[in-house]
Amino acid sequence: MSSSADHAELRAQLDSLTTEAFRSELADIDQLPTLEIAKIMNGEDAAVPGAVAAGLPKIAAAIDATAERMARGGRLIYAGAGTAGRLGVLDASECPPTFNTGPHEVVGLIAGGQPAMVTSVEGAEDNAELAAGDLEALGIGEADTVVGISASGRTPYAIGAVEHARDRGALTIGLSCNADSALAAAAEHGIEIVVGPELLTGSTRLKAGTAQKLVLNMISTITMIRLGKTYGNLMVDVRASNEKLRARSRRIVSLATGAPDAEIEAALAATDGEVKHAILVILAAVDAPTAAGLLDESRGHLRAALQAARKGD
Numbered sequence: 001m002s003s004s005a006d007h008a009e010l011r012a013q014l015d016s017l018t019t020e021a022f023r024s025e026l027a028d029i030d031q032l033p034t035l036e037i038a039k040i041m042n043g044e045d046a047a048v049p050g051a052v053a054a055g056l057p058k059i060a061a062a063i064d065a066t067a068e069r070m071a072r073g074g075r076l077i078y079a080g081a082g083t084a085g086r087l088g089v090l091d092a093s094e095c096p097p098t099f100n101t102g103p104h105e106v107v108g109l110i111a112g113g114q115p116a117m118v119t120s121v122e123g124a125e126d127n128a129e130l131a132a133g134d135l136e137a138l139g140i141g142e143a144d145t146v147v148g149i150s151a152s153g154r155t156p157y158a159i160g161a162v163e164h165a166r167d168r169g170a171l172t173i174g175l176s177c178n179a180d181s182a183l184a185a186a187a188e189h190g191i192e193i194v195v196g197p198e199l200l201t202g203s204t205r206l207k208a209g210t211a212q213k214l215v216l217n218m219i220s221t222i223t224m225i226r227l228g229k230t231y232g233n234l235m236v237d238v239r240a241s242n243e244k245l246r247a248r249s250r251r252i253v254s255l256a257t258g259a260p261d262a263e264i265e266a267a268l269a270a271t272d273g274e275v276k277h278a279i280l281v282i283l284a285a286v287d288a289p290t291a292a293g294l295l296d297e298s299r300g301h302l303r304a305a306l307q308a309a310r311k312g313d
Contacts, residue, residue, distance in 0.1 A: 018179070019177050044198075048214065065171050067223045069170075071226075085111055086116075088108040092108035098239075101224075125156065126156050131164060132161070146173070147173040150175075151176065152181070276302050279302060280295065284309035
């Protein structure tokens with residue numbers, strides 16, 4: 001059971017955090033017209049991209065290191081609590097349909113497990129050992145990358161995940177929204193996006209959450225670009241799991257090749273709907289098995305497979 005001394009120490013920590021700062025100029029915001037509050041919020045949000053821009057060199061270095069590990073068969077694993085954890089789970093869950101990753105290649109861990117996605121799990125975020133256990137269940141190893149996410153940069157679950165992953169030789173990234181955070185210090189790659197105090201004191205689902213989402217978008221998307229999951233700005237590894245995505249698959253093949261509809265349909269049929277393979281069938285004028293072989297040899301990089309096919313002509 002926590003003592004009053006523990007509570008005093010925690011309060012002192014929170015008082016020192018930029019994300020927890022009280023903004024006296026907004027003390028009467030509840031008395032403003034709705035449109036005025038919306039304008040203030042919009043102005044607050046407009047500052048977030050600039051804060052992210054300041055961190056781009058560190059973000060890029062972390063992405064290059066992540067891509068190098070994933071190219072060796074490693075996984076990208078997010079770990080956080082509350083909003084930060086939910087953002088990690090969201091980013092991970094969107095990778096399979098977008099980039100055709102396996103369900104275990106990009107993983108989101110949230111303190112308290114699946115129930116914490118929709119309701120608070122008391123005490124989970126304060127448990128560093130829980131994070132270690134969650135990572136051990138995944139068999140964390142040297143090829144993996146673990147991204148601890150915490151707006152405050154002090155969340156024990158996120159710090160515990162990074163520390164445990166580092167002990168296991170995994171690459172570690174700490175994403176927070178306060179300078180000089182314990183999370184960034186614990187990780188090999190510390191990314192601190194300082195967006196300033198929130199509109200509502202301590203409500204880090206606002207600017208801090210937006211900043212974290214922007215950075216996670218970069219980490220997953222650019223890593224997948226580096227891994228050959230795109231061709232230019234086309235999602236050539238998209239998984240056609242519904243009608244919208246099947247239509248998008250045909251459009252991507254069309255944009256990449258300029259081929260007529262009949263040729264696109266034939267190529268997709270021959271390659272079991274694999275967009276990347278269908279593009280190679282059309283552009284390199286090869287059959288489906290040859291396309292598959294070329295892509296295997298190029299480790300899934302379509303441009304490299306095309307070059308290899310043209311050299312072989």
